[in-house]
Amino acid sequence: GESVGLHLPTLSVQEGDNSIINCAYSNSASDYFIWYKQESGKGPQFIIDIRSNMDKRQGQRVTVLLNKTVKHLSLQIAATQPGDSAVYFCAENSGGSNYKLTFGKGTLLTVNP
């Protein structure tokens, strides 16, 4: 039978390659974006964030790019390692006083040794 809701976008890369994971967001009022990593059986883990007044932010081996014109967010992982294998979610915060996060669907990254 069909498995509803189990069809995540997937990305398979070789160890050492660079990975790019994309996310489209819907709310033009969103002013804060976060990438989370979720390993199997665990909660989302913060990777990097970016505010809407920035186009690019770099962390350790990760870079987030924000294109507000087309409402697109990307996560670049340099020199991908097997430990990077996980589901990656983008999340947006539309501001206001309560700071709830709206998560995207997620992308499954598989790193082949």
Add this chain to the structure above:
Amino acid sequence: EPEVTQTPSHQVTQMGQEVILRCVPISNHLYFYWYRQILGQKVEFLVSFYNNEISEKSEIFDDQFSVERPDGSNFTLKIRSTKLEDSAMYFCASSDMRGPYNEQFFGPGTRLTVL
């Protein structure tokens, strides 16, 4: 490093029963949240809580759900009469109320299975 903890890690219950999911947020955090994730789907916001009251809730958070901070450390989610469709991972999160751009720290989750 401080972290959010949740108990139990897995809860199995019969349909119609009440369940209480427990969370201990990071000690100096002021904002608390519950999210849920149905298997294979995205994480969905349920409720946010600040200053001992609900700040915001989603349409999922109906009258069957309630939250409470019974003491200075615990934050609980109660489902009064569980339904099959309540089966999911439930994540607690907390954040430090310093400005609008604040990272939410997630716990490891409680897997709720309703039979």
